[in-house]
Amino acid sequence: xxxxxxxxxxxxxxxxxxxxxxxxxxxxxxxxxxxxxxxxxxxxxxxxxxxxxxxxxxxxxxxxxxxxxxxxxxxxxxxxxxxxxxxxxxxxxxxxxxxxxxxxxxxxxxxxxxxxxxxxxxxxxxxxxxxxxxxxxxxxxxxxxxxxxxxxxxxxxxxxxxxxxxxxxxxxxxxxxxxxxxxxxxxxxxxxxxxxxxxxxxxxxxxxxxxxxxxxxxxxxxxxxxxxxxxxxxxxxxxxxxxxxxxxxxxx
Amino acid sequence: xxxxxxxxxxxxxxxxxxxxxxxxxxxxxxxxxxxxxxxxxxxxxxxxxxxxxxxxxxxxxxxxxxxxxxxxxxxxxxxxxxxxxxxxxxxxxxxxxxxxxxxxxxxxxxxxxxxxxxxxxxxxxxxxxxxxxxxxxxxxxxxxxxxxxxxxxxxxxxxxxxxxxxxxxxxxxxxxxxxxxxxxxxxxxxxxxxxxxxxxxxxxxxxxxxxxxxxxxxxxxxxxxxxxxxxxxxxxxxxxxx
Numbered sequence: 001x002x003x004x005x006x007x008x009x010x011x012x013x014x015x016x017x018x019x020x021x022x023x024x025x026x027x028x029x030x031x032x033x034x035x036x037x038x039x040x041x042x043x044x045x046x047x048x049x050x051x052x053x054x055x056x057x058x059x060x061x062x063x064x065x066x067x068x069x070x071x072x073x074x075x076x077x078x079x080x081x082x083x084x085x086x087x088x089x090x091x092x093x094x095x096x097x098x099x100x101x102x103x104x105x106x107x108x109x110x111x112x113x114x115x116x117x118x119x120x121x122x123x124x125x126x127x128x129x130x131x132x133x134x135x136x137x138x139x140x141x142x143x144x145x146x147x148x149x150x151x152x153x154x155x156x157x158x159x160x161x162x163x164x165x166x167x168x169x170x171x172x173x174x175x176x177x178x179x180x181x182x183x184x185x186x187x188x189x190x191x192x193x194x195x196x197x198x199x200x201x202x203x204x205x206x207x208x209x210x211x212x213x214x215x216x217x218x219x220x221x222x223x224x225x226x227x228x229x230x231x232x233x234x235x236x237x238x239x240x241x242x243x244x245x246x247x248x249x250x251x252x
Numbered sequence: 253x254x255x256x257x258x259x260x261x262x263x264x265x266x267x268x269x270x271x272x273x274x275x276x277x278x279x280x281x282x283x284x285x286x287x288x289x290x291x292x293x294x295x296x297x298x299x300x301x302x303x304x305x306x307x308x309x310x311x312x313x314x315x316x317x318x319x320x321x322x323x324x325x326x327x328x329x330x331x332x333x334x335x336x337x338x339x340x341x342x343x344x345x346x347x348x349x350x351x352x353x354x355x356x357x358x359x360x361x362x363x364x365x366x367x368x369x370x371x372x373x374x375x376x377x378x379x380x381x382x383x384x385x386x387x388x389x390x391x392x393x394x395x396x397x398x399x400x401x402x403x404x405x406x407x408x409x410x411x412x413x414x415x416x417x418x419x420x421x422x423x424x425x426x427x428x429x430x431x432x433x434x435x436x437x438x439x440x441x442x443x444x445x446x447x448x449x450x451x452x453x454x455x456x457x458x459x460x461x462x463x464x465x466x467x468x469x470x471x472x473x474x475x476x477x478x479x480x481x482x483x484x485x486x487x488x489x490x491x492x493x494x
Contacts, residue, residue: 137339139337139339146328147357147401147402147405148328149356162342162343238342238343239385239387240389241385
């Protein structure tokens with residue numbers, strides 16, 4: 001490849017006058033993280049609830065959970081992004097819809113992006129949580145019930161603490177997915193890392209530098225996530241339970 | 253104390269229990285035996301409603317187990333249960349296993365629950381392991397902790413579901429010893445087991461089951477001396493002469 005690299009472009013001012021292109025991209029990273037983290041909170045909360053409900057004997061809850069999962073699992077992320085951005089404000093009561101549409105940038109894009117990513121990821125978390133719970137021996141639940149714990153207490157103290165330890169590795173993958181998937185939010189106008197890399201190459205015509213920089217920033221970010229999650233896994237590891245926890249994750 | 257009247261249970265169209273009736277008096281030790289698949293485990297799991305049954309009635313100290321109005325968690329908290337696979341909570345230390353039910357179900361303070369738990373742990377000879385996790389203990393040790401865990405709730409009766417079946421042979425006795433001691437102290441016990449030595453030593457009565465029915469329900473001496481049913485005779489001759 002014959003290309004004249006010009007890395008100094010990163011230190012040149014971007015046309016908006018907020019600072020250098022590097023600074024511009026790093027602010028994009030902050031938006032990426034802000035989007036991913038907020039969406040992750042939604043994904044974990046809904047995913048844990050839906051995944052748990054799908055393991056209960058409540059038939060209506062199981063059906064409702066299945067329906068939720070199938071809907072949001074089977075629509076492409078980019079389509080969901082458009083639905084949240086263009087269609088959702090029309091479906092809610094008009095006052096709320098107008099308020100959403102009039103939100104100043106970047107919030108008008110940020111809020112739908114967070115909702116979309118959060119719910120898209122929640123069905124994946126729900127599947128992990130369900131699988132984690134179902135991988136436990138049935139006797140664990142019986143032992144909790146037999147000592148007089150209620151069903152809810154048994155989930156709380158016996159089943160969920162074990163399930164979450166088991167599914168920590170796939171949850172790490174999901175968290176990394178949410179960071180990567182947040183780039184789809186550029187399609188509804190959120191200037192996160194990918195959006196800003198694209199804007200940078202449009203202003204400076206330095207397409208390779210812009211996307212190489214974005215690539216490196218994504219790689220470093222996810223490397224940090226991996227290291228962080230490894231530390232978490234180490235912290236919650238139970239002596240004598242390593243083999244038991246690793247088995248259901250074979251091939252992951 | 254435990255009274256069963258014509259209990260029947262089906263899994264779909266398959267009948268697992270047929271008209272099972274028996275009584276267990278306070279302080280009595282009843283061994284339930286029989287070939288695999290005869291419904292022994294299912295029967296004792298009906299006593300604390302871990303398994304629902306469709307016909308008949310079971311009462312524990314006058315409280316009906318099958319009544320939908322019965323507070324099942326409260327009833328269960330008064331009946332200790334020991335499982336074949338121990339079912340200690342692997343993410344909790346031995347001490348935490350012993351205090352969970354006391355604190356969350358009985359509302360005892362952590363201090364009180366810990367004191368009680370450690371006393372029981374000493375009794376089963378495992379005080380030195382109080383801070384270990386179940387995965388760091390042998391099967392026999394885990395089962396002794398499980399017995400201590402059940403006792404920590406001050407149960408009025410104990411149910412044992414094949415407590416030694418998952419153990420290596422050399423660990424069976426350490427668990428049986430704890431159970432013998434418990435029986436001698438006058439604990440009301442229903443024990444599903446193939447350990448006929450245990451039955452001979454401490455059981456008051458033996459219930460023999462086959463194909464979901466109670467075929468024989470006799471005093472220990474009668475059962476081992478002259479079992480009435482042919483099925484029980486066959487079973488005994490097989491289990492005692494191997």
